[in-house]
Amino acid sequence: MNNYTNALREHHLKATPQRLEIANTLEYYGHINIDNLYEIMLKKFNSISLATIYKNINLMLENSFIQEVKIPHEKSVYELTKEAHSHLVCNKCGSIEDVSIDLPVVTHAVSNNSDFKIDKVDVVFSGVCKKCQSL
Amino acid sequence: MNNYTNALREHHLKATPQRLEIANTLEYYGHINIDNLYEIMLKKFNSISLATIYKNINLMLENSFIQEVKIPHEKSVYELTKEAHSHLVCNKCGSIEDVSIDLPVVTHAVSNNSDFKIDKVDVVFSGVCKKCQSL
DNA sequence: CTGGGTGCAAAGTATTTGCATGAAC
DNA sequence: GTTCATGCAAATACTTTGCACCCAG
Numbered sequence: 001m002n003n004y005t006n007a008l009r010e011h012h013l014k015a016t017p018q019r020l021e022i023a024n025t026l027e028y029y030g031h032i033n034i035d036n037l038y039e040i041m042l043k044k045f046n047s048i049s050l051a052t053i054y055k056n057i058n059l060m061l062e063n064s065f066i067q068e069v070k071i072p073h074e075k076s077v078y079e080l081t082k083e084a085h086s087h088l089v090c091n092k093c094g095s096i097e098d099v100s101i102d103l104p105v106v107t108h109a110v111s112n113n114s115d116f117k118i119d120k121v122d123v124v125f126s127g128v129c130k131k132c133q134s135l
Numbered sequence: 136m137n138n139y140t141n142a143l144r145e146h147h148l149k150a151t152p153q154r155l156e157i158a159n160t161l162e163y164y165g166h167i168n169i170d171n172l173y174e175i176m177l178k179k180f181n182s183i184s185l186a187t188i189y190k191n192i193n194l195m196l197e198n199s200f201i202q203e204v205k206i207p208h209e210k211s212v213y214e215l216t217k218e219a220h221s222h223l224v225c226n227k228c229g230s231i232e233d234v235s236i237d238l239p240v241v242t243h244a245v246s247n248n249s250d251f252k253i254d255k256v257d258v259v260f261s262g263v264c265k266k267c268q269s270l
Numbered sequence: 271c272t273g274g275g276t277g278c279a280a281a282g283t284a285t286t287t288g289c290a291t292g293a294a295c
Numbered sequence: 296g297t298t299c300a301t302g303c304a305a306a307t308a309c310t311t312t313g314c315a316c317c318c319a320g
Contacts, residue, residue: 014319016275034309049277054310056275070205072257088251097251102244106258109240115265116223116232122207123241124257130250149294151300169284184302189285191300276317284309293300 002027011065018045019056023065023080031069031077031087031096071096072126086123092132099125137162146200153180154191158200158215166204166212166222166231206231207261221258227267234260 004023005015013019018041025040026032032040038053057078060066066078071089077096088097107118139158140150148154156179160172167175169188176183192213195201201213206224212231223232242253 009320014274016319018276045276047277050309051278051311052276055312058311068207070207072203072205086245088245088253090251091254099245099251101246105244106241107260109237109244110221110223110234110258110260111236115268116225116234116260117263117268118223118260119226119262120207120260122257122259122261123245125242125245125251125253125255126257127254128252133250133252149299151294153301180301182302185284186286186303187301190287193286272320274317274319276315278314278316280312280314282309282311284307286307287305289303289305291301291303294298295296 008065011060011063013059013063013065018048018052019060021045022053022056022060026066026078026080030098031079033075033077035075037078069096069124070122071124084120086125088125088127088129090129090132091126092128092135095129095131097129143200146195146198148194148198148200153183153187154195156180157188157191157195161201161213161215165233166214168210168212170210172213204231204259205257206259219255221260223260223262223264225264225267226261227263227270230264230266232264 001024004020008015008019008023021041021044022037025037034053034057038050041048041053057066061068064081067081069077069079069087071077084101084103085098086101088099101123103121106121106123136159139155143150143154143158153176156176157172160175161167169192173185173188176188192201196203199216202216203211203213204222205211219236219238220233221236223234236258238256241256241258
């Protein structure tokens, strides 16, 4: 379990216990949605407010400390910001895995993109994870 | 302007005037979010309810007559179901273009995917469209 | 200390539901 | 005629805001 005090400060965020716990929770779970994060946070801070969760998530997004991942048919999940990658979502168990991706290759897989300046690409694969295949 | 009566029926949806207009609006605009769709529908049906829009969009999604597209930092937009493709989103003007994509190429751009069975991939490119580049 | 964060309550926004009426087939 | 859609109102769900108090720096 990392100490995120400096990381938060580098993103211009005061290192409150609630924020440290959000960071640790994101590290531990990898990806988590608002409701699950709130439930988990309640175990450590029995009077934490959902409003606090929302305010912090929004601030952390603005300061790029975390990223939002939009999953088809699901609520958005959040993850600590790290190097660019894409996601594998299992349709059976709902698990989400990170996977590194070769950006230039993806960029060249699209046709007619010569006149559109690509800054970023979000890729979400849906399918069945290894575990669920063997059930 | 297409007549979507049969297309709706093939998807087990009664062809009501409201649904036909939703189909035509999606055809015309390509991609549209709930609020804009409601505004446009109001011009043809001055007493249409937002509830009707939601109910129809949800039914059309369930029956795969339309698809939802999740755009980073934006409300979801909806489009008529067509062959697999990905999206180019302009960060300046917000326009959304379809672009065909070579699925196998994208699939092979990810590492470690040998043990995950990929069924589908959603790809959204963000950047600057041709028009906005020349402004 | 001081600025900003927290928790609560309330407000605001988004989406769904129940029901009576009306239209599609 | 029967089934299902529509529009309205109400309910529910989701997210943001205002404010008094408190804590990090």
